[in-house]
Amino acid sequence: MRNAAVTGHPIGHSKSPLIHGYWLKQHGIEGSYIAQDVPPETAESFYSALAEHGFVGCNVTIPNKEHAYNSAEKLDDAAKMIGAVNTLWLDDAGVLNGSNTDGLGFLGNLDQMLPNWDNNGNKAVVLGAGGASRAIIWALLSRGYTEVYISNRTLEKAQNLADHFGPNTIAIKWDRLGEKFGEADFLVNTTSLGMTGQPELNIDLDNLSKSAVVTDIVYSPLQTKLLRDAEQRGNATVDGLGMLLHQAVPGFEKWFGVRPEVTDELREMILREMGLT
Numbered sequence: 628m629r630n631a632a633v634t635g636h637p638i639g640h641s642k643s644p645l646i647h648g649y650w651l652k653q654h655g656i657e658g659s660y661i662a663q664d665v666p667p668e669t670a671e672s673f674y675s676a677l678a679e680h681g682f683v684g685c686n687v688t689i690p691n692k693e694h695a696y697n698s699a700e701k702l703d704d705a706a707k708m709i710g711a712v713n714t715l716w717l718d719d720a721g722v723l724n725g726s727n728t729d730g731l732g733f734l735g736n737l738d739q740m741l742p743n744w745d746n747n748g749n750k751a752v753v754l755g756a757g758g759a760s761r762a763i764i765w766a767l768l769s770r771g772y773t774e775v776y777i778s779n780r781t782l783e784k785a786q787n788l789a790d791h792f793g794p795n796t797i798a799i800k801w802d803r804l805g806e807k808f809g810e811a812d813f814l815v816n817t818t819s820l821g822m823t824g825q826p827e828l829n830i831d832l833d834n835l836s837k838s839a840v841v842t843d844i845v846y847s848p849l850q851t852k853l854l855r856d857a858e859q860r861g862n863a864t865v866d867g868l869g870m871l872l873h874q875a876v877p878g879f880e881k882w883f884g885v886r887p888e889v890t891d892e893l894r895e896m897i898l899r900e901m902g903l904t
Contacts, residue, residue: 629656630681631882632663634673635688639664643686645900646875650887658883670694674715677723684716684882686875692727692758699725708792709761713874716881724881729759730766732874737842739873739889740865744840748812750774752804754828755818756784759844763817764792776807808834814857816843821851828853837861844870849903868894868903 633643639662647660663685665673670691675698677685687695692711696702699712703726706712712725737744751772753760756779767775775796779785785798799807808814814835820828822845830853835841841857846867854864872889880886898904 629658633686634665636666638662674698714878728874728877729762732870733766735873736869751813752776752811754816760817805834814841823847
């Protein structure tokens with residue numbers, strides 16, 4: 628029996644056990660996936676001794692993603708570029724591997740909900756310069772976007788990301804968003820603005836082309852003000868729930884040997900559990 632977990636602090640709110648539990652049952656796999664509280668001060672020692680704790684691997688959420696990065700003996704390219712790890716697994720030789728699947732989850736959601744979304748153009752605007760934005764920028768660059776504009780209320784943070792990812796990423800001031808909207812083929816919010824309990828994201832979409840795709844990594848509420856405003860003016864939109872579901876796929880495959888699918892049934896189950904239906 629193989630055991631995996633989602634780790635972080637606090638961790639009780641995580642929906643990951645529901646997702647992986649669904650797949651374990653669907654595929655008839657004798658295994659378990661639980662929520663394991665791991666305080667940041669003990670995180671690196673915990674991850675370095677995963678086998679001793681009875682796990683073949685785990686997911687990692689805040690505030691431990693950088694601790695997991697430091698603990699991994701081997702990192703894939705996504706983890707190296709993003710600078711954080713959300714998925715750990717022990718290979719056949721017992722080596723602790725680390726990946727960041729947030730970018731893959733972001734792409735998987737868009738591919739499922741809006742096929743050919745990335746044939747739309749090559750210029751994107753990313754709102755926010757926090758941890759999530761790093762995975763989104765990596766994902767957009769990996770799909771061939773040649774200009775990724777990063778805007779944050781603190782310009783310095785956006786500039787730091789642009790410097791990290793190279794010449795195809797450009798930091799812009801928040802009050803210059805309208806100018807770039809006129810050129811953008813894709814717009815994504817990676818901030819917590821618009822999330823339940825947080826202030827709304829109030830931006831003017833008037834200059835945005837109606838052919839641009841608009842998405843939000845926030846999934847509570849499922850339709851944020853940004854998505855509602857974009858939809859009302861005729862833009863194609865994709866909500867953020869699928870990113871949560873798709874980022875879980877690679878880890879499950881590493882731990883349990885089966886590549887699961889994100890189905891409508893799974894999505895509906897999570898929506899019910901979250902009270903979003």
